[in-house]
Amino acid sequence: MSTKLTVSTSPHVHSEFSTRNIMGMVIFSLVPAGIMGVYFLGFRALAVIAACIIACVLSECLWNKFVMHRKNTIGDFSAVVTGLLLAYNLPPTIPIWMAVCGSVFAIIIVKQFYGGIGCNIVNPALAARAMMLISWPTAMTTWTVQGISGATPLAAMKAGTMPNVSWWNLITGDMGGCIGETSAVLLIIGGAYLVWEGVISARIPLTYILTTAILSALFNHGGGMFPVHEIFTGGLLLGAIFMATDYTTSPMSEKGQYIYAFGCALLTALIRTFGGYPEGVSFSILIMNVAVPLIDMYTEPKTLGAPKSNFFKRTGAKS
Amino acid sequence: MNLPTFLGGVHPPEGKALTEHKAIEILRPQTPCEFVYPLSQHIGAPCSPLVKKGDSVLAGQKIADTEAFVSAPIFSAVSGTVKDVAPRMTVAGSIEPCIIIESDGKYTPAPSLLDELGHKPEPSEYVKLIRSAGIVGLGGACFPTHVKLSPPKDKPIHWVIVNAAECEPYLSCDNRLMIESPDEIIRGLGYVLEIFPDAKGVIAVENNKPEAIATLTERNKNSKITVMPHKVKYPQGAEKMLIWSVTGQEVPLVPALPADVGCIVLNTRTTWQICKAIEEGSPLTERVISVTGDAVNEPKNLQVPLGLCVKELVNACGGFSDEPVKIIAGGPMMGLAMRSIDVPVVKGTSGILALTKKTAYTAEESSCIRCGKCIEGCPMHLNPTLLDHAVRRRDYGTFEANNGMNCIECGCCSYNCPASRYLTQSCKEGKVSVAAARRKAAAEAKKKAEQKAEAK
Numbered sequence: 001m002s003t004k005l006t007v008s009t010s011p012h013v014h015s016e017f018s019t020r021n022i023m024g025m026v027i028f029s030l031v032p033a034g035i036m037g038v039y040f041l042g043f044r045a046l047a048v049i050a051a052c053i054i055a056c057v058l059s060e061c062l063w064n065k066f067v068m069h070r071k072n073t074i075g076d077f078s079a080v081v082t083g084l085l086l087a088y089n090l091p092p093t094i095p096i097w098m099a100v101c102g103s104v105f106a107i108i109i110v111k112q113f114y115g116g117i118g119c120n121i122v123n124p125a126l127a128a129r130a131m132m133l134i135s136w137p138t139a140m141t142t143w144t145v146q147g148i149s150g151a152t153p154l155a156a157m158k159a160g161t162m163p164n165v166s167w168w169n170l171i172t173g174d175m176g177g178c179i180g181e182t183s184a185v186l187l188i189i190g191g192a193y194l195v196w197e198g199v200i201s202a203r204i205p206l207t208y209i210l211t212t213a214i215l216s217a218l219f220n221h222g223g224g225m226f227p228v229h230e231i232f233t234g235g236l237l238l239g240a241i242f243m244a245t246d247y248t249t250s251p252m253s254e255k256g257q258y259i260y261a262f263g264c265a266l267l268t269a270l271i272r273t274f275g276g277y278p279e280g281v282s283f284s285i286l287i288m289n290v291a292v293p294l295i296d297m298y299t300e301p302k303t304l305g306a307p308k309s310n311f312f313k314r315t316g317a318k319s
Numbered sequence: 320m321n322l323p324t325f326l327g328g329v330h331p332p333e334g335k336a337l338t339e340h341k342a343i344e345i346l347r348p349q350t351p352c353e354f355v356y357p358l359s360q361h362i363g364a365p366c367s368p369l370v371k372k373g374d375s376v377l378a379g380q381k382i383a384d385t386e387a388f389v390s391a392p393i394f395s396a397v398s399g400t401v402k403d404v405a406p407r408m409t410v411a412g413s414i415e416p417c418i419i420i421e422s423d424g425k426y427t428p429a430p431s432l433l434d435e436l437g438h439k440p441e442p443s444e445y446v447k448l449i450r451s452a453g454i455v456g457l458g459g460a461c462f463p464t465h466v467k468l469s470p471p472k473d474k475p476i477h478w479v480i481v482n483a484a485e486c487e488p489y490l491s492c493d494n495r496l497m498i499e500s501p502d503e504i505i506r507g508l509g510y511v512l513e514i515f516p517d518a519k520g521v522i523a524v525e526n527n528k529p530e531a532i533a534t535l536t537e538r539n540k541n542s543k544i545t546v547m548p549h550k551v552k553y554p555q556g557a558e559k560m561l562i563w564s565v566t567g568q569e570v571p572l573v574p575a576l577p578a579d580v581g582c583i584v585l586n587t588r589t590t591w592q593i594c595k596a597i598e599e600g601s602p603l604t605e606r607v608i609s610v611t612g613d614a615v616n617e618p619k620n621l622q623v624p625l626g627l628c629v630k631e632l633v634n635a636c637g638g639f640s641d642e643p644v645k646i647i648a649g650g651p652m653m654g655l656a657m658r659s660i661d662v663p664v665v666k667g668t669s670g671i672l673a674l675t676k677k678t679a680y681t682a683e684e685s686s687c688i689r690c691g692k693c694i695e696g697c698p699m700h701l702n703p704t705l706l707d708h709a710v711r712r713r714d715y716g717t718f719e720a721n722n723g724m725n726c727i728e729c730g731c732c733s734y735n736c737p738a739s740r741y742l743t744q745s746c747k748e749g750k751v752s753v754a755a756a757r758r759k760a761a762a763e764a765k766k767k768a769e770q771k772a773e774a775k
């Protein structure tokens with residue numbers, strides 16, 4: 001034996017998961033909904049998607065290289081996911097420079113300022129969307145579907161009128177809305193793929209979506225709309241499947257994930273029914289993101305063999 | 320079918336196909352060669368040599384022992400002469416004092432332990448006999464078996480569980496032993512049940528060993544013993560997981576022991592060895608080792624004399640077919656990566672696993688992405704990433720408060736981690752540091768108390 005042996009601690013084998021292939025699978029599962037978005041909303045949408053991805057990857061790359069002087073992390077594809085998700089949350093008519101501003105904000109201020117991947121406290125894409133909604137309210141809420149501009153179904157519901165969309169349009173996504181949020185079927189298929197691969201669990205999306213539908217019905221939102229409309233319109237599916245399940249900004253334990261998803265649903269239903277905006281998914285998730293450390297603290301798993309713990313008597317550092 | 324199991328755990332690729340159908344071969348070098356016996360092959364006090372340079376020894380002769388209770392004597396597997404008592408490298412890669420014996424290749428036997436005893440052992444003498452046979456837990460932890468079998472009087476034993484799960488990937492030495500000598504295992508467990516008349520015996524096997532389950536079930540005539548198949552999941556064979564899935568009881572936090580919930584867990588080969596000690600009076604001098612991995616030419620299950628050089632085992636399997644990146648003593652989840660194969664086989668060596676670049680995992684770590692997969696995998700239901708962060712900032716208070724000392728070092732967290740964080744490593748480090756700090760504090764307290772006593 002001529003070569004030197006590698007000596008390290010156990011375990012010496014590893015599951016097939018890596019940050020890179022998890023992000024890869026997320027991107028793969030998001031692509032169909034994007035294609036549908038481009039198909040219904042035109043090539044302008046593709047330009048927005050491209051601009052967001054390029055701006056995100058480039059800002060992460062430059063930040064690592066010139067500010068932090070550390071190993072580049074764009075290889076983990078998380079910046080691509082952020083860019084993709086941000087673009088999916090924008091209307092296709094948004095000026096490109098605004099999309100770029102949002103991307104830079106997402107990566108530099110929301111993600112890198114806090115330490116990069118795994119350290120951000122809120123979802124970068126959603127935070128950027130919220131920033132853009134406040135900065136450029138008109139540009140962010142103007143939707144044009146195949147040349148005809150009009151109110152989104154949720155805005156119509158807010159105004160108290162029955163939205164003018166057929167069931168077919170609701171399911172396929174041929175209606176007013178952001179680039180990636182309208183195509184219900186493809187978003188659900190993408191989510192199912194991620195659950196199948198074990199990337200995410202179905203806990204958060206299912207709890208979030210079903211609770212929102214039930215609570216909205218209870219709150220009599222939109223004058224007693226079908227709960228199904230509630231699910232298929234706006235960013236609920238995109239938010240529940242792809243944004244609320246973001247590892248970094250969601251609780252780690254099972255119990256915590258249920259609490260978090262319920263909180264998101266409650267806030268979404270409240271904002272949609274009583275708030276100033278027609279849509280509440282992004283704000284709900286952002287607010288719950290901030291609550292995650294607290295949820296994590298109270299939902300620590302019980303160690304095998306430990307006595308049953310008192311919810312209000314938490315274990316902390318001894319000294 | 321819903322087989323008993325535990326919550327958590329992982330499903331690493333089994334890799335058992337390499338050796339599970341290979342019958343145990345006996346490897347006993349007939350030409351004179353060197354056998355090395357480290358003086359500490361178990362948890363507890365190291366032994367002192369009973370022989371010196373130039374002495375001649377017989378196969379099965381006791382060569383090292385100690386007065387300490389938590390310890391086990393060491394026997395020579397061969398006849399020959401003591402070449403030296405000197406430091407040598409061991410499996411763990413450290414240099415430890417060893418007895419070195421030059422064998423004569425004849426294996427001339429020493430008188431058996433029963434000859435020394437002079438009569439057939441009574442159940443009350445079993446534990447003493449097991450100690451004098453040098454038996455320790457042969458799964459890898461090497462906890463002296465007689466200590467396990469001497470629980471405090473106020474803790475009645477209701478279950479004796481033979482851990483035949485063999486959940487470590489690649490290894491199949493226990494599987495082969497169950498297929499090839501089921502009677503000895505059943506009788507061995509029977510003898511332990513004679514020590515604890517109120518206890519039930521369970522042989523717990525993972526369901527990926529159908530042949531072993533069938534053989535044991537067929538041969539088992541003891542009404543107190545049941546063979547219980549378990550779901551295939553790592554670490555099914557960890558003591559606490561096994562007790563949970565067999566009896567439904569949680570072993571309380573450390574320092575509690577299985578005896579606190581009325582359980583004793585013994586490894587398959589240990590049980591076999593107990594049978595040999597009680598029936599034939601033979602001490603622990605040999606064991607079965609799976610020599611396997613994709614870098615080994617011809618993977619085999621070998622029964623080898625302890626003290627033999629690992630290199631001889633590899634040679635007996637036709638050497639390496641591919642360049643090994645890692646050579647591991649034990650399985651891939653908990654085994655020790657070796658620095659060299661010029662080290663002796665010890666009591667705890669259950670496998671020699673040579674992995675190539677393709678199978679050995681050597682990725683660099685990246686940032687934790689808080690995915691929660693470590694929590695999902697942890698069979699002890701700890702929060703590995705929290706413990707990891709605590710250890711890295713040397714916050715051992717937080718480590719202890721979050722039950723870090725209960726980590727069983729199974730490796731599930733690191734196995735699952737997409738960012739390849741060294742989670743298991745951190746937990747090991749935390750445990751060692753806390754234990755060292757406790758020892759230091761205890762020593763200081765003792766010193767202070769002594770000073771006080773002197774002052775008076």
